[in-house]
Every structure is written in structure tokens, then in C-alpha cells.
Amino acid sequence: MSAADKANSLAGDRDVIVIGAGPAGLSAALYLGRSRRQTLVVDAGEPRNAPAHSAHGVFSRDGATPAELVADARRQLERYPAVEVWRGKAETVEKGPSGFVVRTQDGRQARARRLLFATGIRDELPDIEGLAERWANGVLHCVYCHGYEIADQPVALIAAPDIAMRAVASVYQLTQNLVLCTNGEAMPEAEAGQLARRGIHVVEMKIDRISGDAPDLRLMFADGSELTRAAVFVRTILKDASDLPARLGCELDTPYGVVVGLDWQTSVPGAYAAGDIAAPKDQIIVAAASGAQAAIAINGDLVQADW
Numbered sequence: 279m280s281a282a283d284k285a286n287s288l289a290g291d292r293d294v295i296v297i298g299a300g301p302a303g304l305s306a307a308l309y310l311g312r313s314r315r316q317t318l319v320v321d322a323g324e325p326r327n328a329p330a331h332s333a334h335g336v337f338s339r340d341g342a343t344p345a346e347l348v349a350d351a352r353r354q355l356e357r358y359p360a361v362e363v364w365r366g367k368a369e370t371v372e373k374g375p376s377g378f379v380v381r382t383q384d385g386r387q388a389r390a391r392r393l394l395f396a397t398g399i400r401d402e403l404p405d406i407e408g409l410a411e412r413w414a415n416g417v418l419h420c421v422y423c424h425g426y427e428i429a430d431q432p433v434a435l436i437a438a439p440d441i442a443m444r445a446v447a448s449v450y451q452l453t454q455n456l457v458l459c460t461n462g463e464a465m466p467e468a469e470a471g472q473l474a475r476r477g478i479h480v481v482e483m484k485i486d487r488i489s490g491d492a493p494d495l496r497l498m499f500a501d502g503s504e505l506t507r508a509a510v511f512v513r514t515i516l517k518d519a520s521d522l523p524a525r526l527g528c529e530l531d532t533p534y535g536v537v538v539g540l541d542w543q544t545s546v547p548g549a550y551a552a553g554d555i556a557a558p559k560d561q562i563i564v565a566a567a568s569g570a571q572a573a574i575a576i577n578g579d580l581v582q583a584d585w
């Protein structure tokens with residue numbers, strides 16, 4: 279198909295629809311707006327780090343709240359008339375001869391020549407009573423996001439033995455006052471010995487529940503014993519926040535995410551992905567950078583199609 283045919287066959291009401299307005303989607307929208315691309319952003323308003331009090335490691339914005347980061351980015355988008363933002367959940371996405379059609383849960387629909395998934399991922403927590411209520415407030419997952427704040431404090435790491443050693447080393451770099459809780463699983467003797475030599479205590483007893491507030495979190499074990507810690511690190515299971523890429527037929531990555539090429543395009547031509555679902559090292563700055571890269575690729579693709 280020639281470039282002109284391609285442009286015609288995908289011609290739609292807008293140039294691009296971006297699904298998701300976290301760091302990836304908003305960064306992409308900024309680049310697309312500045313490229314004068316008619317862009318619709320559809321966002322359900324549930325970014326992954328919303329429960330956290332502050333965001334760290336973000337270039338020039340270290341310590342801002344997640345809500346501030348998103349609100350400032352949204353405000354800056356208002357300068358660009360080509361960008362429109364809809365609050366709502368995209369429910370279906372289809373690819374037809376005249377582009378991608380997105381329908382929202384509240385019955386609106388839009389069509390565009392290109393599509394960007396920036397829908398993010400979600401964290402599934404270990405099934406321990408009291409853990410979910412303290413998520414991002416004493417119960418932490420990422421040493422780069424919140425490790426500095428708990429440096430040298432008493433910390434517990436909840437991790438199964440098969441993944442524990444790597445995780446222990448990361449947390450130990452920040453605090454040596456560390457207890458590893460395997461939550462009912464036996465730690466192999468060799469590894470337990472290595473940990474003991476570094477003064478890391480291992481508790482294999484099943485955790486019954488967690489109570490109290492950081493920095494006095496109480497881990498209550500099945501045998502009635504207790505441990506008080508300033509913070510608890512957990513390993514979460516990462517899942518896609520949206521099944522729209524799968525339903526559109528995009529090749530999926532394992533254990534989560536979407537396969538993209540160097541240009542951030544998925545296996546469905548014209549559909550791109552950025553942010554946590556497509557970029558490694560799920561961090562705000564990385565998600566935003568991938569959104570910018572995807573937007574540049576999309577604009578370049580449209581420029582060539584229209585040339």
C-alpha cells in the first residue's frame with residue numbers, strides 16, 4: 279500500500295487517541311500537541327502511584343505528590359488547542375478501514391489514525407490481612423521510589439525464598455536493620471546461613487496480619503509472636519491495568535505488558551504503547567520518556583504518511 283493509500287485508509291476524526299493520562303500518556307500528549315496533532319486523551323484517572331504521598335526520583339520534581347505531577351502536566355496541556363482530554367474509561371477499541379475507534383463506558387466515541395496505549399499496570403499484593411490498607415503508607419515495593427526515606431530504620435521484607443536473596447540485597451544496601459519474612463515457607467539452609475552472617479534474621483512463620491501505622495507497623499505471626507517495623511517491603515505481582523491491547527490483538531509480553539518495536543509500535547500497525555506496559559524499569563521518568571519517544575515516532579509516521 280502506498281503512503282497516500284495508507285493515510286487515506288486510516289483517515290479519521292483525529293490524528294491520535296491516547297488512552298491513559300499518567301506520565302506516559304501526558305508526556306505523549308504534550309509532544310503531539312506541540313506537533314499540532316489533533317489528539318484526544320481518554321483517562322480513567324487511576325494512576326498506579328495514586329496512593330503514595332510523594333513521588334521520588336523525578337527529574338526536577340523530587341518529592342512532589344503524584345496528584346501535583348499529573349495536575350501540572352494537565353495544566354500545561356491547556357496551552358495546546360489540538361489536545362482534548364476526556365475523563366472516562368475507554369471500554370472498546372477497534373481498528374477499521376478508517377482508523378481506530380474508541381468507545382468509552384459513558385457512551386462517547388472517537389476515531390483516529392493512530393492509537394497510543396498508555397494504560398499502565400497494577401500491583402497485586404500478597405494476601406495478608408492489613409497489607410492492602412497500608413499500601414504506599416509503610417508498605418512499600420520499590421527501593422528507588424521510597425528507599426531513601428526508610429534508610430537505617432528497622433524494616434521487614436516479605437518475600438518467598440526463591441526471590442528473596444536478590445530483594446534482600448537491595449534493601450540491605452539502605453538499611454542493615456532488616457528482617458526477612460518468608461510467610462510460611464522454609465528458607466534453604468545455605469541462604470539462611472549467608473543471611474545470618476550479615477546479621478539478617480529470617481522469620482519463616484506465616485504472617486497472620488499487619489496492624490498499626492508507619493513507623494510502628496506490627497506484623498503479627500500465626501504463633502502469636504509480633505514484630506514492629508518502620509516499613510515493610512513486599513514483592514507485588516504486576517498485571518496489565520487494561521485488557522484493551524489484548525482485545526485489539528496486540529502481541530503481549532510476559533509476565534505483563536505489550537511487545538513494542540524500537541518505535542514503540544505494537545504488533546498491530548498504527549497502535550503504539552508507552553509507559554509501564556511497554557518500558558522497562560517502571561518509574562515515572564522512564565514512563566514519561568517513553569511517552570515522548572512514542573509521540574515522536576507517531577508524528578514521524580504521520581508526517582511520512584502525508585508526505
Ligand SMILES: Cc1cc2nc3c(=O)[nH]c(=O)nc-3n(C[C@H](O)[C@H](O)[C@H](O)COP(=O)(O)OP(=O)(O)OC[C@H]3O[C@@H](n4cnc5c(N)ncnc54)[C@H](O)[C@@H]3O)c2cc1C
Nearest residue numbers: 298300301302322324326327333334368398553554561562
Ligand atoms: C505505590 C507506588 C509508588 C510509586 N512511587 C514512585 C516514585 O516515587 N517514583 C517513580 O519514579 N515511580 C513510582 N512508582 C511507579 C510509577 O507509578 C509508574 O512508573 C508510573 O505511574 C507509570 O506511568 P504510566 O503513565 O505508564 O501509567 P499510570 O501512571 O498508571 O497511568 C495510567 C493511566 O491510564 C488510565 N487507564 C487505564 N486503563 C484505561 C482505560 N481503559 N481507559 C482510560 N484510562 C485508562 C489509568 O486510570 C491511569 O490514569 C510508584 C508505583 C507505585 C505502585
